[in-house]
Amino acid sequence: MPRCTFCKQNYEFPYGLSLILNDGNIMYFCSSKCRKNALNLKRDNKKVNWIRKADAGEAEALHAHTIKEPKKEAEKIEKKEEGHKKTEEKKEEKK
Numbered sequence: 001m002p003r004c005t006f007c008k009q010n011y012e013f014p015y016g017l018s019l020i021l022n023d024g025n026i027m028y029f030c031s032s033k034c035r036k037n038a039l040n041l042k043r044d045n046k047k048v049n050w051i052r053k054a055d056a057g058e059a060e061a062l063h064a065h066t067i068k069e070p071k072k073e074a075e076k077i078e079k080k081e082e083g084h085k086k087t088e089e090k091k092e093e094k095k
């Protein structure tokens with residue numbers, strides 16, 4: 001599960017774009033919005049308002065997790081369960 005280099009959000013693999021630079025670094029972009037902001041518009045991801053909002057929400061969610069369950073393993077299990085739910089939903093849609 002790659003993490004977008006611009007908005008710092010995780011996204012599922014088949015989506016987005018991975019840009020491998022000549023110096024070996026890999027840039028992940030979850031959407032064309034992030035890609036254009038980073039490469040074409042050359043914006044600083046710390047100065048873009050829609051990323052700040054997303055970061056704040058993620059930080060609050062992580063903070064809530066640490067209060068309830070301090071172990072990182074619990075978070076990993078939850079993420080796996082979320083993935084299963086998504087696949088199950090897709091299967092139901094096909095039927």
Ligand SMILES: [Zn+2]
Binds near residue numbers: 009031
């Ligand atoms: Zn992004």
